[in-house]
Amino acid sequence: MKHGYFFDMDGVIYNSMPHHAQVWEETMQRHHLHFTAQDCYRNEGRTGFDVIHEVILRDEHREASHEEIARIYAEKTNAFLAMGHPAPIPDIQDVLHYLKNQGHVIWIVTGSGQDSLFETLNKDFPNIFARERMITAYDVTHGKPNPEPYLKAWERSGLQKEDCCVIENAPLGIRAAKAAGLFTIGVNTGVLTRDDLQQAGADIVLDNMEQLLTAIRESRF
Numbered sequence: 223m224k225h226g227y228f229f230d231m232d233g234v235i236y237n238s239m240p241h242h243a244q245v246w247e248e249t250m251q252r253h254h255l256h257f258t259a260q261d262c263y264r265n266e267g268r269t270g271f272d273v274i275h276e277v278i279l280r281d282e283h284r285e286a287s288h289e290e291i292a293r294i295y296a297e298k299t300n301a302f303l304a305m306g307h308p309a310p311i312p313d314i315q316d317v318l319h320y321l322k323n324q325g326h327v328i329w330i331v332t333g334s335g336q337d338s339l340f341e342t343l344n345k346d347f348p349n350i351f352a353r354e355r356m357i358t359a360y361d362v363t364h365g366k367p368n369p370e371p372y373l374k375a376w377e378r379s380g381l382q383k384e385d386c387c388v389i390e391n392a393p394l395g396i397r398a399a400k401a402a403g404l405f406t407i408g409v410n411t412g413v414l415t416r417d418d419l420q421q422a423g424a425d426i427v428l429d430n431m432e433q434l435l436t437a438i439r440e441s442r443f
C-alpha cells in the first residue's frame with residue numbers, strides 16, 4: 223500500500239537548527255534584543271520576518287519598519303550561510319531509502335525559501351526528492367503553524383488523508399500538520415522536551431530517526 227510521507231526539512235532532514243539557533247541569538251544580541259537558542263527552537267517554523275517583528279514589539283514596544291526587519295533578517299541569513307552547509311540528521315538517509323524502496327511517496331514541506339533547495343537536496347540525497355513534491359515558502363500564503371503548507375502537499379499528492387504521515391521536529395510544525403488533519407510523528411532532534419512535541423498534538427513522539435525507521439518497518443503507521 224502506497225503511503226505519502228511529508229517531511230519537514232530543518233531539524234528533520236538537516237541538522238541545521240544548531241546553526242539557526244546560534245546565529246539568531248548572536249544577531250538579536252547585536253541589536254540589543256533578547257532571543258535565546260531555546261526561543262529559536264520554540265519559534266521554529268515561523269518566518270524570520272514574523273519573529274523579528276514580534277521580538278522588537280516585545281522588547282522595545284514599537285512596530286519595526288519593513289526595512290529594519292529586512293536588514294536584521296539579511297544579517298541573520300548571511301551569518302547562517304557563513305556557517306556552511308549543515309550535515310544531514312543522523313540515520314535520515316536510511317529512513318528515506320527504506321521508504322523509497324518500499325514505493326512510498328516522499329514530500330518536503332518546509333518554510334524555507336532557499337533558491338537552490340531542490341539542487342541541494344538532490345545532491346545530498348540523490349533520486350529521493352522531486353521538484354513537484356516540494357512545498358516551500360514560495361508555494362504558500364501562510365506558513366506554519368497555519369495548516370496551508372501541509373494541506374497543499376496533501377491536495378497535490380492525490381492521496382487519502384489516512385494514507386499520509388507527517389514527520390516534524392517542531393511544535394509549530396506539528397500544530398500545522400494536525401490542523402491539516404494529518405497523522406503526525408514528532409521526532410525530537412533538538413533541545414525541547416518530548417512534552418513540548420506531545421502538547422503540540424503529535425500522535426507519536428520519538429527520540430531519533432533510528433526509532434522512526436524501526437517504527438516504520440514494524441508498520442506501526
Ligand code: MG
Binds near residue numbers: 392
Ligand atoms: Mg523543523
